[in-house]
Amino acid sequence: MTIALERPVGTTDPATLVDPEVMERLAARIAKDHPETDVTAARRIIGQTAAFLAAGAQLPGAELSPSKAVDVGWHTWILHTVDYASFCERIAGRFIHHMPTPDGESVTGGPKAARRRTLDAIGAAGYAIDPALWPEATDGDCSQCHAGCSDSPNGGKKK
Known part of the structure; x- marks a missing residue:
């Protein structure tokens, strides 16, 4: 997959995407x-969540995956439905659904990919990446909900 650059790599603070x-x-x-x-730290999480959502809106179908911290930000934002829907409409022109990897399936290429x-x-x-919120993935570490986040149907237990 080739990713076209719309802004210089990593120059925009993604927190600027979010109403203060x-x-x-x-x-x-x-x-x-x-x-x-x-x-x-929570503000940093929301900024990275905004960057993740904006990047995903530019590349539908790219199989992007949030880190555990960014998934916390996403889940929190979704609970604020008016704010979330407004952000999605402004950034993507549509609602961005949270679609975890189906139970029993893995992401293409695994968590590292x-x-x-x-x-x-x-x-x-064009968004700056906060490396502390995107730790290296391991083969058993996937941030997708059904793989073990606290809101998953398996109660946060890793498979």
Whole structure:
């Protein structure tokens, strides 16, 4: 897959995609729901979530995958339906559905390849990447919901 550059790689702070009021609302929610995460880190998570969603909107079907932290940001944002729908419409011109990898299936090329595709797409879309929120994937580490996030049908248990 070839990714066309619309902006210089990694130059735009993705937090600029998020209305400041929405940013504070979402960051406060993450910090409340995840006490190990302070509001500053939560803002970084929302910024990376915005970059992930914007990159995915530019490359539908590219099989991008959020990191665990970005998935927390995405789940939090989805709970704020008006804010989320408005962001999606502005960034993508449509609602961006959260579609986890079906139970029992894996992402194309595995977690490492999905991470690389995702970071390449975010960078190519022009957004800065916060490396601390995108740790190296391992073969048993996939951020897709049915693979073990706390909101998954298997109760957060890894397969």
